[in-house]
Amino acid sequence: xxxxxxxxxxxxxxxxxxxxxxxxxxxxxxxxxxxxxxxxxxxxxxxxxxxxxxxxxxxxxxxxxxxxxxxxxxxxxxxxxxxxxxxxxxxxxxxxxxxxxxxxxxxxxxxxxxxxxxxxxxxxxxxxxxxxxxxxxxxxxxxxxxxxxxxxxxxxxxxxxxxxxxxxxxxxxxxxxxxxxxxxxxxxxxxxxxxxxxxxxxxxxxxxxxxxxxxxxxxxxxxxxxxxxxxxxxxxxxxxxxxxxxxxxxxxxxxxxxxxxxxxxxxxxxxxxxxxxxxxxxxx
Amino acid sequence: xxxxxxxxxxxxxxxxxxxxxxxxxxxxxxxxxxxxxxxxxxxxxxxxxxxxxxxxxxxxxxxxxxxxxxxxxxxxxxxxxxxxxxxxxxxxxxxxxxxxxxxxxxxxxxxxxxxxxxxxxxxxxxxxxxxxxxxxxxxxxxxxxxxxxxxxxxxxxxxxxxxxxxxxxxxxxxxxxxxxxxxxxxxxxxxxxxxxxxxxxxxxxxxxxxxxxxxxxxxxxxxxxxxxxxxxxxxxxxxxxxxxxxxxxxxxxxxxxxxxxxxxxxxxxxxxxxxxxxxxxxxxxxxxxxxxxxxxxxxxxxxxxxxxxxxxxxxxxxxxxxxxxxxxxxxxxxxxxxx
Numbered sequence: 044x045x046x047x048x049x050x051x052x053x054x055x056x057x058x059x060x061x062x063x064x065x066x067x068x069x070x071x072x073x074x075x076x077x078x079x080x081x082x083x084x085x086x087x088x089x090x091x092x093x094x095x096x097x098x099x100x101x102x103x104x105x106x107x108x109x110x111x112x113x114x115x116x117x118x119x120x121x122x123x124x125x126x127x128x129x130x131x132x133x134x135x136x137x138x139x140x141x142x143x144x145x146x147x148x149x150x151x152x153x154x155x156x157x158x159x160x161x162x163x164x165x166x167x168x169x170x171x172x173x174x175x176x177x178x179x180x181x182x183x184x185x186x187x188x189x190x191x192x193x194x195x196x197x198x199x200x201x202x203x204x205x206x207x208x209x210x211x212x213x214x215x216x217x218x219x220x221x222x223x224x225x226x227x228x229x230x231x232x233x234x235x236x237x238x239x240x241x242x243x244x245x246x247x248x249x250x251x252x253x254x255x256x257x258x259x260x261x262x263x264x265x266x267x268x269x270x271x272x273x274x275x276x277x278x279x280x281x282x283x284x285x286x287x288x289x290x291x292x293x294x295x296x297x298x299x300x301x302x303x304x305x306x307x308x309x310x311x312x313x314x315x316x317x318x319x320x321x322x323x324x325x326x327x
Numbered sequence: 328x329x330x331x332x333x334x335x336x337x338x339x340x341x342x343x344x345x346x347x348x349x350x351x352x353x354x355x356x357x358x359x360x361x362x363x364x365x366x367x368x369x370x371x372x373x374x375x376x377x378x379x380x381x382x383x384x385x386x387x388x389x390x391x392x393x394x395x396x397x398x399x400x401x402x403x404x405x406x407x408x409x410x411x412x413x414x415x416x417x418x419x420x421x422x423x424x425x426x427x428x429x430x431x432x433x434x435x436x437x438x439x440x441x442x443x444x445x446x447x448x449x450x451x452x453x454x455x456x457x458x459x460x461x462x463x464x465x466x467x468x469x470x471x472x473x474x475x476x477x478x479x480x481x482x483x484x485x486x487x488x489x490x491x492x493x494x495x496x497x498x499x500x501x502x503x504x505x506x507x508x509x510x511x512x513x514x515x516x517x518x519x520x521x522x523x524x525x526x527x528x529x530x531x532x533x534x535x536x537x538x539x540x541x542x543x544x545x546x547x548x549x550x551x552x553x554x555x556x557x558x559x560x561x562x563x564x565x566x567x568x569x570x571x572x573x574x575x576x577x578x579x580x581x582x583x584x585x586x587x588x589x590x591x592x593x594x595x596x597x598x599x600x601x602x603x604x605x606x607x608x609x610x611x612x613x614x615x616x617x618x619x620x621x622x623x624x625x626x627x628x629x630x631x632x633x634x635x636x637x638x639x640x641x642x643x644x645x646x647x648x649x650x651x652x653x654x655x656x657x658x659x660x661x662x663x664x665x666x
Binding site: 143148267317 | 464601632638
């Protein structure tokens with residue numbers, strides 16, 4: 044039946060797009076334990092930088108990379124100046140990244156103004172899949188998300204860098220005792236997480252009208268994705284978390300309104316968290 | 328010769344200087360100033376100040392949680408809005424009782440019970456730290472979303488109008504509180520009373536146990552204290568207080584909208600408490616009043632730059648002035664008195 048198929052398609056697309064948005068946070072939170080409340084702001088910055096680049100005449104793909112790189116640089120500055128002394132104090136990093144969100148939002152408002160901006164959809168239209176209309180652009184982002192996750196899996200499991208990252212997750216102290224340059228790893232992790240968050244914001248920008256709070260919708264959702272999926276479970280966790288959060292929201296929205304569906308999902312996520320505080324994938 | 332211990336001459340201190348520089352002394356001064364303000368000023372400031380005082384109470388509810396129990400909550404705004412909506416509904420329905428008192432009582436009960444339920448649910452499973460922050464943030468968003476979606480009851484995005492309460496003194500009749508000064512002199516003593524109650528909590532054994540939980544929860548658990556029960560208790564108290572403040576705010580501002588529960592307002596509360604000084608109830612109260620009123624005032628003049636300055640100030644406070652303004656003042660005072 045085409046409605047069942049369209050629901051499956053919808054859920055898959057939402058899952059992958061949410062996974063893309065949450066992946067940057069999963070990296071930062073999962074690997075260095077920084078509760079990046081500025082994650083939404085990074086998404087927002089990615090979207091605005093993309094708008095600025097496309098308006099300046101750069102083709103879409105270049106704009107996206109420029110935006111992501113821009114956010115990565117901002118992330119590097121943030122890490123170096125503000126976050127570095129506070130890695131073992133999660134509350135402080137939480138508040139500091141929240142401060143970053145406040146400052147960044149205001150700067151965006153000052154530089155870009157508060158009017159809604161639009162980034163043109165580079166791949167408009169839709170194509171047909173067994174009677175269901177697949178919006179071409181969303182499919183492309185979902186595909187990118189899948190590629191990114193697959194690529195990360197490759198790095199994770201088949202490279203030396205991947206081994207170092209896994210060591211960092213498993214036992215930070217031991218890893219540093221064995222010679223891992225922990226502070227350099229932390230910088231790299233933060234920068235990579237910022238890059239991916241910026242990338243996600245950039246890619247998402249044609250889907251929504253760009254305003255200073257565009258990233259906020261994804262902030263709490265991303266956190267729930269990461270926590271429900273399991274901190275440190277970068278790949279499977281993010282996908283499962285996105286499926287549970289994004290997918291269930293889409294499913295609930297079929298019965299109740301969109302807004303109420305979000306409430307229900309949060310409530311369910313809180314309940315899940317209470318019984319499985321380490322996420323769905325980790326045991327216990 | 329044996330040293331004799333100096334006799335304690337009073338509970339609060341041993342000299343007028345001690346009394347003045349202790350927090351209760353400073354609080355007395357603050358409330359005295361607030362009580363005298365309508366004598367010298369009138370107009371907008373007397374109208375708006377009770378709202379800022381209620382923001383101060385909201386800030387105290389967070390200060391209690393954060394400063395004493397070490398629990399950061401991004402969800403106090405949710406309780407505040409809940410209180411306002413509760414008051415609005417009570418004023419509309421009445422139900423045979425005096426609607427204002429019903430609203431106030433209901434707000435205390437609703438806030439307390441909701442917080443107790445959520446708190447028990449989470450703390451009994453050992454949910455701590457970051458997870459708790461996140462859940463409170465989600466709670467706030469959920470209140471906002473319920474307010475939006477249940478528009479038949481709440482008016483949705485358009486908000487809800489709330490009647491101004493009147494003071495029902497039973498057999499002595501009713502006093503209308505339409506006048507700015509009249510409601511000012513009702514809200515001020517209530518705020519002072521809440522301050523006294525909360526301050527008393529912090530100096531009792533309950534408060535000290537909470538401080539212990541903040542500093543080293545595991546040790547207190549090993550000493551036999553049921554930490555999660557204490558945390559649930561303080562969360563319930565803070566939820567009730569925030570809800571109560573919201574109810575008064577609702578009937579003062581005559582209006583409530585879903586944005587009162589939103590992420591942005593929740594953030595502001597955290598900023599007030601951080602700047603005011605999370606370790607001091609008075610600091611937090613003043614932080615709420617002063618920062619909120621300054622935000623309002625300066626945002627009319629230079630909206631973007633003021634918010635930016637506030638954000639930078641927040642970061643600076645977390646980086647360098649963890650005790651906020653109150654902490655800095657206390658350090659200064661102690662340093663001078665040590666000489």
